[in-house]
Each structure stands twice: as structure tokens, then as C-alpha cells.
Amino acid sequence: GQQVMQIPQYQHVQEGEDFTTYCNSSTTLSNIQWYKQRPGGHPVFLIQLVKSGEVKKQKRLTFQFGEAKKNSSLHITATQTTDVGTYFCAGRDYGQNFVFGPGTRLSVLP
Amino acid sequence: DAGVTQSPTHLIKTRGQHVTLRCSPISGHKSVSWYQQVLGQGPQFIFQYYEKEERGRGNFPDRFSARQFPNYSSELNVNALLLGDSALYLCASSFELKDYEQYFGPGTRLTVT
Numbered sequence: 001g002q003q004v005m006q007i008p009q010y011q012h013v014q015e016g017e018d019f020t021t022y023c024n025s026s027t028t029l030s031n032i033q034w035y036k037q038r039p040g041g042h043p044v045f046l047i048q049l050v051k052s053g054e055v056k057k058q059k060r061l062t063f064q065f066g067e068a069k070k071n072s073s074l075h076i077t078a079t080q081t082t083d084v085g086t087y088f089c090a091g092r093d094y095g096q097n098f099v100f101g102p103g104t105r106l107s108v109l110p
Numbered sequence: 111d112a113g114v115t116q117s118p119t120h121l122i123k124t125r126g127q128h129v130t131l132r133c134s135p136i137s138g139h140k141s142v143s144w145y146q147q148v149l150g151q152g153p154q155f156i157f158q159y160y161e162k163e164e165r166g167r168g169n170f171p172d173r174f175s176a177r178q179f180p181n182y183s184s185e186l187n188v189n190a191l192l193l194g195d196s197a198l199y200l201c202a203s204s205f206e207l208k209d210y211e212q213y214f215g216p217g218t219r220l221t222v223t
Contacts (some may be wrong), residue, residue: 001171004152031209042200045155045211088152092209097143097166100152 001025002093006101014109015102019076023089025044030094032072035061037103038085046087079108112136114203114215122221123191131186131218135203141165142184143212144176145200153200159184160207188220196222 013019013040023032031050034042047056049065049072058065062075071093076083086103095100115134123129135142141160145153153178158166159178173189182203198219202212 033211035214042216043202043212044212044216048211050209061144075185090152097155097168098212099155100145102152 002091002096003097004088004089004091004099004101006089006104008106009102009105010105012078012107013095013110015081019079019083019106021074021087021089021106023072023074023091023101025070025091025093025094025099027070029069029091031092032065033090033092033098034072034074034091035088035100036085037088039056042056043088076106079106081108084108112199114201114213116199116201116215116218118218119216120219120221124223125191125193127191127222128187128189129191131188131199131201131220133184133186133203133215135148135182135184136213139203139205139213140146140182141204141207141210142178142182143202143204144184145202145214146170147198147200147217149166149197154185158207165207186219191222193222196220 034046054065060077086105088103089091090098090100114151128223143158144156147153155168162178178184200217201215204210
């Protein structure tokens with residue numbers, strides 16, 4: 001079945017440094033979503049990417065969907081303490097339901 | 111508008127017992143999905159319901175069942191509980207069946223002893 005992997009598993013950064021998490025699927029995806037989950041909270045939708053090579057920006061966050069639609073990345077510029085949490089990608093295979101990756105846990109040191 | 115609501119917040123059950131978890135989607139949302147999230151892992155898809163019909167099922171045993179009511183609220187039932195069923199159970203609603211952002215509820219923390 002479809003598998004979604006994320007690297008790194010953990011990332012510790014100093015406030016102001018950049019952060020990137022990568023998501024890779026074993027199958028070609030129809031679309032991919034990104035979520036953020038704060039400690040003790042629930043996943044919150046960030047963005048959805050649909051087109052091959054698509055790039056979307058939300059303030060300091062930049063999301064990319066690979067040309068082959070099998071990988072994606074989330075880049076945060078100049079991290080802040082409010083960015084702390086676990087970032088999940090969720091990929092949907094054609095005709096299937098969303099499969100979540102294991103997440104990248106980000107900690108930001110002030 | 112209220113977000114997705116789930117009840118109860120926490121639940122402690124004994125092995126072999128049965129549990130029912132409830133979810134109310136955002137008003138106007140017709141699709142409800144259930145996920146199981148074990149500590150330190152990503153949410154794992156259990157079911158999706160749309161217009162009261164099951165439209166997707168994850169790799170979970172038949173002990174897991176669900177249904178959606180005419181008002182689009184949903185119940186997740188788990189029979190013959192095992193220790194491994196201990197997890198956070200998340201409900202997510204979306205406006206339509208596919209390719210819409212999912213709004214998650216706060217979850218029900220189930221502990222099986």
C-alpha cells in the first residue's frame with residue numbers, strides 16, 4: 001500500500017534559523033496536504049498542493065510539490081517560538097484516502 | 111461558528127469492553143473521517159463517511175465500526191478493546207468528499223487498561 005515518509009524526525013533550531021521538512025510518497029499523489037499539530041493539540045490544516053511543481057507561500061512558510069508529484073517540502077524562514085509543533089504531510093493516492101506521514105517535530109530555542 | 115466537537119474528551123476502559131465515540135462536524139460539512147493517532151505517530155485513517163454512507167475504510171479490524179446520522183454527526187464504535195487500541199481518536203470534517211481541507215476536532219483520548 002501507499003507509504004508516506006518524512007525527514008527529519010526531529011529538528012531543533014535556534015530562533016531565527018530556517019527549517020525544512022521533506023515528505024516522500026511511495027506512489028504518485030493526486031494532491032498533498034500539510035498540517036501542524038501543537039503539543040497536546042490536534043492537527044490544523046495549513047495548505048493543499050495539487051499541481052506538479054506547485055509552490056505556495058504563507059508569510060514565512062513555503063510549500064513545494066515535486067514535479068513527479070511524489071514528494072513535497074515545507075520551508076519556514078526565520079523560525080519563531082510560535083512555530084513549535086509537529087508538521088505532518090498527508091498524501092492522497094488517486095482514488096484513495098489521505099495517508100499521513102509520521103511527522104517532523106520542530107523545537108525552537110529562544 | 112463552532113468547530114468540530116468530540117465527546118468524551120477522555121475515556122478509560124478495560125480490555126474486552128466496548129466504546130462509542132461521538133463527533134459533530136462543522137455546520138454545513140457533509141463528510142466525516144475518523145483517525146487513530148498513537149503517541150508519537152501520524153494520524154492513521156480508519157473511516158470516512160459522506161452523506162451517511164461509508165466511502166472509505168482503512169486497515170483496521172472489524173472490531174471498528176462507524177456510522178453517520180442524518181444531521182451528519184458520527185459515531186465510532188470499537189468492540190472487544192485491546193491494550194493496543196489506546197490512542198487519541200480524531201474526527202475530521204470536510205465540506206465535500208474529496209480534496210477539501212479537513213478540520214480536526216480536539217480528539218478523544220482512550221486508555222485501555
